[in-house]
Amino acid sequence: MxxxxxxxxxxxxxxxxxxxxxxxxxxxxxxxxxxxxxxxxxxxxxxxxxxxxxxxxxxxxxxxxxxxxxxxxxxxxxxxxxxxxxxxxxxxxxxxxxxxxxxxxxxxxxxxxxxxxxxxxxxxxxxxxxxxxxxxxxxxxxxxxxxxxxxxxxxxxxxxxxxxxxxxxxxxxxxxxxxxxxxxxxxxxxxxxxxxxxxxxxxxxxxxxxxxxxxxxxxxxxxxxxxxxxxxxxxxxxxxxxxxxxxxxxxxxxxxxxxxxxxxxxxxxxxxxxxxxxxxxxxxxxxxxxxxxxxxxxxxxxxxxxxxxxxxxxxxxNTNGNKPFCKTNFRLNIMTWNQEVQWGYITIKLSGKNQSAKATIDHKKLKFEKYTETQLLAQFDGDVETVEKMSVTFSSAIVLGPKHKLRVLRLRLQRLEGSDRPLCRYDLLLKEKEEITFRPIPCLESNF
CATH class of the missing domain: 3.40.50.1820 (Alpha/Beta hydrolase fold, catalytic domain)
Incomplete structure (x- = not known):
């Protein structure tokens, strides 16, 4: 307007x-x-x-x-x-x-x-x-x-x-x-x-x-x-x-x-x-x-x-490469329960009401330890006012060797601007380079 x-x-x-x-x-x-x-x-x-x-x-x-x-x-x-x-x-x-x-x-x-x-x-x-x-x-x-x-x-x-x-x-x-x-x-x-x-x-x-x-x-x-x-x-x-x-x-x-x-x-x-x-x-x-x-x-x-x-x-x-330059900022918290330490990158897509946005978190290889929360900055190339679906992809960036899996105990996404309630997903298995799509739910009060 x-x-x-x-x-x-x-x-x-x-x-x-x-x-x-x-x-x-x-x-x-x-x-x-x-x-x-x-x-x-x-x-x-x-x-x-x-x-x-x-x-x-x-x-x-x-x-x-x-x-x-x-x-x-x-x-x-x-x-x-x-x-x-x-x-x-x-x-x-x-x-x-x-x-x-x-x-x-x-x-x-x-x-x-x-x-x-x-x-x-x-x-x-x-x-x-x-x-x-x-x-x-x-x-x-x-x-x-x-x-x-x-x-x-x-x-x-x-x-x-x-x-x-x-x-x-x-x-x-x-x-x-x-x-x-x-x-x-x-x-x-x-x-x-x-x-x-x-x-x-x-x-x-x-x-x-x-x-x-x-x-x-x-x-x-x-x-x-x-x-x-x-x-x-x-x-x-x-x-x-x-x-x-x-x-x-x-x-x-x-x-x-x-x-x-x-x-x-x-x-x-x-x-x-x-x-x-x-x-x-x-x-x-x-x-x-x-x-x-x-x-x-x-x-x-x-x-x-x-x-x-x-x-x-x-x-x-951070900005997009073209107009509009603005990105939408979220804080992403992931707690995993893999027995061994996993390293990799995360890509997230949001969609809802004819809107979609993508964030690739690849500025460095991320470390995921058992029962340790990893905090990330997720910057999306657009804005989705009401998130109806979320897709997550995990990549270890290892060319040779077995494909890795990331066992997620809790995934939490919080918009940094505004007062929107954070979105969560519990008990999620992310397979190497396989996009997993789900409907997020409002986080439980104990997770604020």
């Missing part, structure tokens, strides 16, 4: 464009410019609900021609090795406007970002930040509240946001860093990269920590989808071409865009490491009160007070 309302809102406001006035557009450069190299020339393009698809260039030298009683969002792109305009930029501006009535300013620093020499673009981030800082100070002089400013920076744009915030002594309301650039910034002190002191609230997403992004936490909350490195659905081989290099990095943008659309909620869980998260050792959300664990993305600011109080920065979640 919420997604439908957003869509209708976007469609309605798109009808308000003043078609009689020419629009200012993002600078479109080419490979020639990248080879020659470009110098900094910052252009600010204003989008509003009155003109959601038509940018109006804002002059730097005059009072801002914008409604300064409204909050303002700045969207700042990153390195542009070919000079082409980012395809996600204007859609993201439109999604922000569909969510809230505010000024959206696209920071076009394509002249400065377009270079085959990445290091030159890095140097240009400081001049770009100085230009933007001067403009925001002009906004403040004419009545704008710095606390109502939200900066969304992608890659190098994340660090530009940080430099601006630092110059304004951390008074900006919020900075969102989408996979802040790693090369030339890893290991740098806080003053030389995005840092949690740069705004009143800093949220960061890490999707390429082993290549183009940064591994270390930078904000008040740092999200690490799929552990922060290899993203589901992205190419695993260099034979895939340029997508192999940029897919993980760009996933931060598409995840954030989906959070704006309100398609579904992605809950993130505080944990010291990704492995502990996968082992279901970080599923307790009681520290956040009735709100539960934070929702990733645009709406995480609703958890600001709790996050500032708790101080924990690393939060993990």
């Amino acid at each position: 919420y997604a439908t309302k957003c869509l209708l809102s976007a469609l309605m406001i798109s009808m308000w464009v003043d078609k009689g006035q020419a629009c200012d557009t993002f600078t479109d450069l080419h490979l020639h410019h990248a080879i020659v190299g470009t110098d900094v020339d910052v252009r600010l393009l204003l989008y509003s609900r009155a003109n959601p698809s038509c940018g109006r260039r804002i002059a730097h030298s005059a009072p801002p021609n914008m409604n300064l009683s409204l909050p303002t969002t700045f969207i700042i792109h990153g390195f542009r090795p070919t000079g082409a305009p980012p395809v996600w930029l204007l859609p993201m501006a439109g999604l922000v406007l569909a969510r809230e009535d505010r000024n959206v300013v696209v920071v076009d620093w394509n002249n400065g970002a377009t270079n085959i020499d990445y290091f030159r673009s890095v140097r240009n981030t400081r001049a770009t930040a100085a230009n933007l800082t001067a403009f925001i100070r002009t906004m403040e002089e004419h009545g704008a509240s710095l606390a109502s400013i939200h900066m969304i920076g992608i890659s190098l744009g994340a660090h530009i946001s940080g430099f601006v915030g630092a110059e304004l002594n951390g008074t900006i309301g919020r900075i969102t860093g989408l996979d802040a650039a790693g090369p030339m910034f890893a290991g740098k002190p806080p003053e030389d990269c995005l840092d949690k002191t740069d705004a009143q609230f800093v949220d960061v997403i890490h999707t390429d920590i082993d290549a183009l992004g940064l591994r270390e936490p930078l904000g008040h909350i740092d999200f690490y989808p799929n552990g922060g490195a290899d993203q589901e659905g992205c190419p695993k081989s260099i034979l895939s071409g340029s997508s192999y290099f940029k897919c993980d990095h760009q996933r931060s943008v598409f995840l954030f865009k989906e959070s704006l659309q309100g398609v579904c909620e992605i809950r993130a869980f505080p944990c010291a490491t990704y492995d502990e998260f996968l082992d279901a050792r970080c599923t307790d959300c009681t520290q956040f009160g009735t709100q539960g664990c934070p929702v990733f993305g645009y709406d995480v600011v609703a958890w600001k007070d709790s996050l500032l109080r708790l101080g924990q920065t690393k939060y993990f979640f």
Whole structure:
């Protein structure tokens, strides 16, 4: 329902464009410019609900021609090795406007970002930040509240946001860093990269920590989808071409865009490491009160007070490889009574009312001991509101040798979001690679 309302809102406001006035557009450069190299020339393009698809260039030298009683969002792109305009930029501006009535300013620093020499673009981030800082100070002089400013920076744009915030002594309301650039910034002190002191609230997403992004936490909350490195659905081989290099990095943008659309909620869980998260050792959300664990993305600011109080920065979640990216989280507890220790993997399928979902728990070989409960994190690729049937498959992943069996004394499945009563099955025999289907029953009270 919420997604439908957003869509209708976007469609309605798109009808308000003043078609009689020419629009200012993002600078479109080419490979020639990248080879020659470009110098900094910052252009600010204003989008509003009155003109959601038509940018109006804002002059730097005059009072801002914008409604300064409204909050303002700045969207700042990153390195542009070919000079082409980012395809996600204007859609993201439109999604922000569909969510809230505010000024959206696209920071076009394509002249400065377009270079085959990445290091030159890095140097240009400081001049770009100085230009933007001067403009925001002009906004403040004419009545704008710095606390109502939200900066969304992608890659190098994340660090530009940080430099601006630092110059304004951390008074900006919020900075969102989408996979802040790693090369030339890893290991740098806080003053030389995005840092949690740069705004009143800093949220960061890490999707390429082993290549183009940064591994270390930078904000008040740092999200690490799929552990922060290899993203589901992205190419695993260099034979895939340029997508192999940029897919993980760009996933931060598409995840954030989906959070704006309100398609579904992605809950993130505080944990010291990704492995502990996968082992279901970080599923307790009681520290956040009735709100539960934070929702990733645009709406995480609703958890600001709790996050500032708790101080924990690393939060993990897994995603699907394609839209919708969100998964449904369950805690799975299995108690077995095999005489010998068994090792293997578990796959579970849920179905009911024309819905189905699947979870494969294979991040490591699982250990099943007699009368010892094994706790697992089961993340399903969809949601089944009312589970009518459940299928379970056990695999030891042993190619040669006898087929193994897993004798289950009790299987218990508990949804992590919501208050649904856990589902159970008792006395179950799982044969190697044979799918067993059954109707689960509500767990007995003694098993809560």
